Amino acid sequence: MENLLDINFLIESIPAIISRLPITIGIAVGSLILSLFIGVITALIKIYRVPVLRVISSIYVSFIRGTPLLVQIYLVFYGIPKIIYYLQIQYGWLQSADVNSIPPEVYALVAFSVNLGAYLSETIRSAIESVDRGQFEAAKSIGMTPAQMMLQIIFPQALAVAIPNLGNMFISTIKDTSLVFIIGVIDIMGQAKILGSRGLAFFEVYIGVSIVYWILCIVVERLLVLIEKRARRYERGIAS
Amino acid sequence: MIKLENIHKYYGSQHVLKGIGLTVNKGEVVSILGPSGSGKSTLLRCINFLEQPTRGIVEIGDKRVDAESASKADIVTLRNSTGMVFQQYNLFKNFTVLQNVMVGLTSVKRVHKVEAKKKSLEILERVGLTNRLSHYPAQLSGGQQQRVGIARALALNPEVLLFDEPTSSLDPELVDEVLTTIKKVASEGNTMLIVTHELNFAREISDRVIFMEDGVIIEEGTPEQIFNHPKAERTKQFLGKAIRTK
Numbered sequence: 184m185e186n187l188l189d190i191n192f193l194i195e196s197i198p199a200i201i202s203r204l205p206i207t208i209g210i211a212v213g214s215l216i217l218s219l220f221i222g223v224i225t226a227l228i229k230i231y232r233v234p235v236l237r238v239i240s241s242i243y244v245s246f247i248r249g250t251p252l253l254v255q256i257y258l259v260f261y262g263i264p265k266i267i268y269y270l271q272i273q274y275g276w277l278q279s280a281d282v283n284s285i286p287p288e289v290y291a292l293v294a295f296s297v298n299l300g301a302y303l304s305e306t307i308r309s310a311i312e313s314v315d316r317g318q319f320e321a322a323k324s325i326g327m328t329p330a331q332m333m334l335q336i337i338f339p340q341a342l343a344v345a346i347p348n349l350g351n352m353f354i355s356t357i358k359d360t361s362l363v364f365i366i367g368v369i370d371i372m373g374q375a376k377i378l379g380s381r382g383l384a385f386f387e388v389y390i391g392v393s394i395v396y397w398i399l400c401i402v403v404e405r406l407l408v409l410i411e412k413r414a415r416r417y418e419r420g421i422a423s
Numbered sequence: 424m425i426k427l428e429n430i431h432k433y434y435g436s437q438h439v440l441k442g443i444g445l446t447v448n449k450g451e452v453v454s455i456l457g458p459s460g461s462g463k464s465t466l467l468r469c470i471n472f473l474e475q476p477t478r479g480i481v482e483i484g485d486k487r488v489d490a491e492s493a494s495k496a497d498i499v500t501l502r503n504s505t506g507m508v509f510q511q512y513n514l515f516k517n518f519t520v521l522q523n524v525m526v527g528l529t530s531v532k533r534v535h536k537v538e539a540k541k542k543s544l545e546i547l548e549r550v551g552l553t554n555r556l557s558h559y560p561a562q563l564s565g566g567q568q569q570r571v572g573i574a575r576a577l578a579l580n581p582e583v584l585l586f587d588e589p590t591s592s593l594d595p596e597l598v599d600e601v602l603t604t605i606k607k608v609a610s611e612g613n614t615m616l617i618v619t620h621e622l623n624f625a626r627e628i629s630d631r632v633i634f635m636e637d638g639v640i641i642e643e644g645t646p647e648q649i650f651n652h653p654k655a656e657r658t659k660q661f662l663g664k665a666i667r668t669k
Contacts, residue, residue, distance in 0.1 A: 339517045417559035
């Protein structure tokens with residue numbers, strides 16, 4: 184009798200898929216951290232209307248939003264080695280870099296940081312601008328420097344506003360990391376493909392990998408709720 | 424001592440301060456009265472450059488700053504020697520009561536945490552809020568928030584305290600607790616400049632009263648002079664109600 188599913192193969196594939204989870208989480212979390220820097224810097228450039236940089240950052244945001252992530256991953260993967268090689272030959276720069284030894288995970292991290300950074304930029308800008316003007320004035324009135332004002336007063340309040348949006352984008356990014364297999368990174372998706380072609384059981388491994396993604400996203404959502412609660416702890420009303 | 428010389432402020436073509444000169448001596452309490460739109464809040468905010476004056480000189484203690492050539496460092500120096508109390512309180516929402524008062528000491532004045540806490544507790548004691556130390560602003564009444572605002576301004580030991588309509592957004596029954604706190608602060612010898620609509624309060628607390636309209640000082644004098652024997656017709660008109668009720 185022909186079975187719809189080889190359940191045993193599915194169950195056996197899951198531990199092997201999970202063994203690559205650190206790669207998926209590493210790229211997602213790593214690019215979240217790097218993209219927060221990119222997002223904050225481009226948001227500040229826009230808020231403070233920095234000449235020249237403002238134009239560059241809006242072209243960057245527009246380009247990333249207007250091109251597929253898949254194309255961006257290819258651009259980074261094929262573009263960066265070429266640029267480094269060109270700089271070495273033409274100007275003698277970066278001589279110590281060995282283009283061939285850069286692992287594909289690095290390209291994946293760069294591509295996802297650049298991609299997510301552009302999406303975070305607008306979210307962060309609107310969150311910063313949503314902070315009450317009086318908070319800025321009070322910080323200035325006690326003599327805080329712009330950096331102290333931003334780090335201690337404005338960013339924490341903007342973060343509380345932005346967390347739901349940041350969280351959604353982060354969850355999208357986790358799922359988008361399934362594309363990294365195309366440049367040779369063996370993440371959970373890559374592992375599933377390998378197992379699938381080895382056992383000729385693609386349906387089983389894709390069910391397996393989708394369960395792993397699903398559980399990962401549920402866990403992240405739960406964490407986000409806790410983080411949001413913590414970030415907004417000061418907003419709750421009158422206590423005893 | 425604080426001294427303003429020939430302060431002008433334009434918003435585009437609108438001339439909202441037309442050459443204000445003003446001196447407040449050490450320990451003096453000065454109230455600025457006037458109708459809405461007279462420029463009194465703008466004047467106050469020009470002192471610590473929350474509004475950049477278009478022209479003029481601000482002098483606080485031995486620091487003299489010309490608005491047209493003020494550097495960022497000059498502005499920070501002025502802000503370090505002033506404390507401001509806002510109409511909307513503007514407490515740092517993400518900080519507790521104690522942190523709100525401490526932050527100026529630890530971050531701006533680089534005072535050690537232990538000492539900053541000790542000093543902050545002393546000040547909170549004076550405004551009567553030591554039982555609310557770990558509350559966030561959202562958990563306090565308007566009156567309590569404003570008393571924290573006063574404590575925050577006091578913490579930096581400023582040369583002058585600037586009050587920008589400190590009771591205007593309070594529920595009527597909470598006004599008194601804040602006015603009482605301000606009176607107490609005044610009685611401790613602080614130099615204060617107060618923009619207010621509370622005429623009777625101004626009369627009671629001030630060493631000197633200034634009446635402003637349309638970006639100029641119409642009249643100034645002791646509360647007795649201004650309230651009981653105003654010279655300008657406009658002052659009489661504006662204060663009429665307060666004078667009659669006395």
